[in-house]
Amino acid sequence: MAIDAPPHLDPPGEAPVPRNSGRGPIALIVVVGLVLVAIGAVAWLSGSSDDTSSTATAQPTFYGRQVEPARARPDFTLTDVNGQPYDFATETQGQLTFLFFGYTNCPDVCPISMATLTSALSDLNRVGAKVVFVTTDPSRDTPEQLTKFLSAYPVDVVGLTGTVEQLEAAQKAAGVTAAIAEAPDAKGNYTVGHSASMNVYTPDDLQHLSYPAGTVQSEWMQDIPKIAADPSWNAAKGxxxxxxxxxxxxxxxxxxxxxxxxxxxxxxxxxxxxxxxxxxxxxxxxxxxxxxxxxxxxxxxxxxxxxxxxxxxxxxxxxxxxxxxxxxxxxxxxxxxxxxxxxxxxxxxxxxxxxxxx
Amino acid sequence: MRELQVLAVSWWCQSTRAPWTWTPKIYIGVWIVMAVILGSYGLAMRKRAKSVGLDSRDKRAITWFVLGTLGLWLATDWPLGLLGSGYLLSIHTTLYLIYTMVAAPLMLIGIPQWMARAMLDRLHGWGVYRWSVKPWIAAIVLNLALVFTHLPFIVDPFRSSQFGSFALDAIWLISGVVGWLPVVTPFRGDRIKAPIWKCVYLFIAFGAFPMLPGAFITFSPLPLYRVYELAPRFGDWSPEDDQQLAGALMKVGNIPILWSVIAAVFVKTSLAQNKDDLRIGYVDDEGNPLPPADATPPTPSTPVA
Structure with missing residues (x-):
């Protein structure tokens, strides 16, 4: 690497470098100012067009979207990873519950949504909250596959499956759009279009909030304590x-x-x-x-x-x-x-x- | 389908939140910028060759400049550029190191003085240059750019747009060039003279200060950047692991290059000093010429001429 040679070895005959003309500071300030203005404009424009940013859709107090009027905790029964029937309403009644519909082969939204939520719950030491993952891809999401997928998260997650009809009924009961499997490619791989929202049920057995895909861990960590502290939502209405x-x-x-x-x-x-x-x-x-x-x-x-x-x-x-x-x-x-x-x-x-x- | 993906053309790498794939992608803006850089450099060299010819230093400069541009291209184009823009913060930090510690100094070394003079004349940039070459200004510009381009509320929107991502990369390159100006400016008279101060400058500007944001990133309890936290996973790395690695890279990733340069400064200075000694004759520890080896050693009372 060409590092500086001592001054006395500088090549002879170097033309003198022009000295300060007096325009230096002004030019520098102008350049820096223009760059900062451009940067600010980009940041503002990009930020305002980021449709998945929950800050853009944030309510005054929550990052999630408030459900008005609040929706009742859905009543459906599916099968857990042990092959036992799981009555969602009964098993989760009166408890802070997070319900997500997704599939284990999902390349983006499902693992990220589950990771941000469960990491926040773990950091908040709220391992008592119920997290329920309902597959929308029952043919590939075997109990073993569900168990493997859900064991990667830092808190216990209940994995549920069922027949296509049962799963559609569960999604309907939860008020989300039913998932649709895309046509498989030549290798038989396919994706499943599904609701990306995380439904939150509070101890009053109502859903007051729905969180979009793109909710990050820090946002969960701000919102979960507020959800748990809301007296009206936490008064069990059983x-x-x-x-x-x-x-x-x-x-x-x-x-x-x-x-x-x-x-x-x-x-x-x-x-x-x-x-x-x-x-x-x-x-x-x-x-x-x-x-x-x-x-x-x-x-x-x-x-x-x-x-x-x-x-x-x-x-x-x-x-x-x-x-x-x-x-x-x-x-x-x-x-x-x-x-x-x-x-x-x-x-x-x-x-x-x-x-x-x- | 694969062919269609290959043909998908974008301007610059950005975060798309699409699952990572090893199918190559074309970033036409990257190629255009590289072509403009190399093309304008080549034209200038060709013009010089036709007018006064290229000396050995010009030929060496070409090598350095091409190597620097190659580093710039590797850090900007697929796959590294895309990984750093939208998937892994650790790659983002690696790209920063390549931009500022490899591409910028090599490209700067590859610019001969006559070319720099012509550029500054044409761009009326002498005022900015005179300011930028001051070590304290250069260190501030370099590290302000470092902090600015790692602020979460800057990185998230910038990496989510092609123009923003381009702007970040441009800031890195420019700040890297400014950071290296006091050490390897084409105008040798403007370089920091004393090797020790050169090393001190390099350590402070490139080594010490980046440890602060590096530590902040490493020890942050939560993922700092939405763009990397929400990116489809690349391998089994969690956002927390990726962030810790990125912070570590910012803190110590520059050490191999930085200390190699500092060592090179000392070695080259030492070699130059020896050469100088040989040219002017042997000197003692105080720089006084020593008598020939076969001469009678001076007695303590005999003053050395």
Missing amino acids: VAVTDAYAGPSTGGNEAVYLTLANGGVDDTLVGVESPNATSGSLHTTDGTTMVESEQITVPSGGSVTMAPGGTHVMLEGLTADVAPGQTVTVVLRFKKAPPLTVQVPVVSFDALAARIGS
């Missing part, structure tokens, strides 16, 4: 208990009355137990006879009121008699919603009679 009461115990048994209000999907009360009793059951009154019920349906948006002379919870084998002013603990088990633990106040016979009268 089954809630109101107006619970019980009369004084008689003969070691206790009848509990309450109202179940269901703000979520259709659900069923399937069991009851109490630490204050040896067993619990559901009873309905048929005329003058009490009949044990296996379950009580609680419809979406509806309520079931238990009252003396009708349906009630029966606790048997109380560990100790309870008197007015005390409480008994009742645990209600549902088919879909997580268990509810209720502290039921014990009221006097007079108060009970007043309720019957009312």
Whole structure:
């Protein structure tokens, strides 16, 4: 490499280099200014035309697109990688859930979308959030292939498959466009056109946000804590208990009355137990006879009121008699919603009679 | 289909978010720029050859310039140019090193003084040159360009457009040339004189400062660049791995070239000094001529003439 020779060895006869003409700083400033203006123009134009940039579509508070009105958590059942049925609504109810439809041979959107989300969840230590990947290419995405694909991500991802009809129904239920497989090339390879959005369901079992392809890890890391902190989205709107009461115990048994209000999907009360009793059951009154019920349906948006002379919870084998002013603990088990633990106040016979009268 | 892909012509490498393929792509802008650079250089040399002839330094310069242009072309065209524009930040950083540490100095060395003078006359560029050749200005320009062309909000939109990508590459080449001006400007009188200061300049301008953005990139907990984070994966590299490698390259990737040049400065200076000594006769440690070997050694009381 031609590195400088000492000055005394410079070739003779070099013509003198023109000295500063005084235009130097001005010319430099003009050149630099023009370059910066050009650069700014390019940056602005490029940035404004980047349709996949979520900053361009960002809402005031979220990078994702807000779904108005919020869409209900979809209810579909597919097959997991172990060959077991997976009821999406039941398995994910009341939990922060990310649902993506894609395929493992996808060359771009699917692996990138899954990587940015799962990396953010891992960094945020939110491994409890549910991430569900539903294949749109059931013929190639075998359970083994799904397992291999999903094991590359830093958090657990549920992989689901099913028949073409089941998958189409699932996509329809989730409100996304059904995937379409392109014609295969000479080698039999093909791509699948599919929805690229990540659907986010919050514990209220609603979808308030949809994230486009191109959401980067830093954006997820900003949004996920905000999603998890939104009080209205995180108030579980499944089954809630109101107006619970019980009369004084008689003969070691206790009848509990309450109202179940269901703000979520259709659900069923399937069991009851109490630490204050040896067993619990559901009873309905048929005329003058009490009949044990296996379950009580609680419809979406509806309520079931238990009252003396009708349906009630029966606790048997109380560990100790309870008197007015005390409480008994009742645990209600549902088919879909997580268990509810209720502290039921014990009221006097007079108060009970007043309720019957009312 | 493959033939159609081969024939797909673009102006400059940019991020497309299309899956990577080894099917070659034609970037006509790259070829045009290389043709313009080499063509204008060749024409100037031809004109010189016809008028006053080419001396040995001109012929050596041609070699350097062609090598520099070859490096520029390799770093700009498919596949490296495309990989660096839209797939891997580590390749983006590698391209920066090739532009500033290989192509720019070689091309600058390949410009003879008479050619540089003619260019500056024609472009009325003496004012800019006089400023740029100052070491502190050159170091600032070089490293401002380094920082500017690695800011995420600059890289993302620029690499997403052909013109923006072209602009980034042009900034790299120009800043590289400016950075090397104090060391290898065709006007030897403008070069940093003392070898030690030349080495200090090279270390600060090309070695020390880039460690700061390099460290920032290496230790960033999140991918910094949307264009590389969202690019279809090239191999099994994750964006985090790629970014760490890129930061490491920025920090230490220049070391082999930089320290080779610094070593060469010392070796060449030493050789030149020896040659100088031979020309003017032996000298002692203080530069005083020594008497012939067969002469009577001077006594301590005898002053050396």
